[in-house]
Amino acid sequence: MINLFQAMQAFVKVADAGSFAQAAEQLGVSTSVVTRHVSSLEKHLGIRLFQRTTRKVVLTEAGAEYGDGCRLLMAELEEVESRATTASKEVAGDLRIVALGSFSLFRLTPLFAEYQAKFPRVNLRVTLTEKRVDLLEGGFDVGIVTEHMIRSESLVVRRLINSHAVPVASAAYLAQAGHPKTPADLARHRVITAPLDTSPQTWVFDNGDGGEDSIALDASFTVNSMIMQKQAALGAMGIALLPLEMVDDELRAGTLMRILEDHAVLNGDVAVSLVYPSREFVPRKIREFIDLAVGFFE
16 A cells, blocks of 8 residues: 655655655665655556656656645645644643642642743643542543542553541530540541441551551541531531641641541551653643642652
8 A cells, every 4th residue: 555645755855856866865765665656656646747768857747736736735744743843842721630629729729829830821720529530531631639539541640649647526526525545436436537338437547566456437427528528527527537738727726636646547548649641742731730740749
């Protein structure tokens, strides 16, 4: 099967040079390859493109007209490639980001602000969610999500942070229900969690002796938003397991109190990762965001 583009390229080179040998030299191939391309093109078109003599190569009338068309097409192709290359280098346009909503509200706004300060021609289109998401199907350029939220395959995943989770409750709740002294005491308390496929849920604690205590919990309130879990804890609805960074201000202010401080939770950490579809041919606006996000969380 004829490679039409290569054949057209060879034909134009011969037409411009007036020589098969010179065209072959310019293309970096043998004269026989150029001759074969031109012959294949003539056979494909059903016309003679050149009048050949032992001393020179001259375009036929049909060949001259076809040559003008080939040059026009090749110039348009070059323009299309130039625009595509420029677009990949230019830091402008829309950048579509999907992010874990509860994490975004207290960590990502400074990142977004820094990015737009550097690249004001990029419009950030941010979608917040707590659900699993297919990055490709959703048309997103990049995601900042927990790894269990990722549905798409063949994504690049770069861990940003591993946020340590701690059990917290309001002073009002603890005054009413009492302070749990051991993980086992949680069985007598109201617990706030994210909904899972299995119930009861299990929090695993370090027992301080090198072992673990697994506590099965029948949550009194479940919601798929860490923001609302935090608000529920502030509203004295029970004990919640939340990232320390998310409740740090409330712990300092005393509106939330940390419980069971001598027993680290082993299975509650929240790992947040940067995900994107490919390592190759990444447009500059995406590559710049990736580099900035990685550096921002180091």
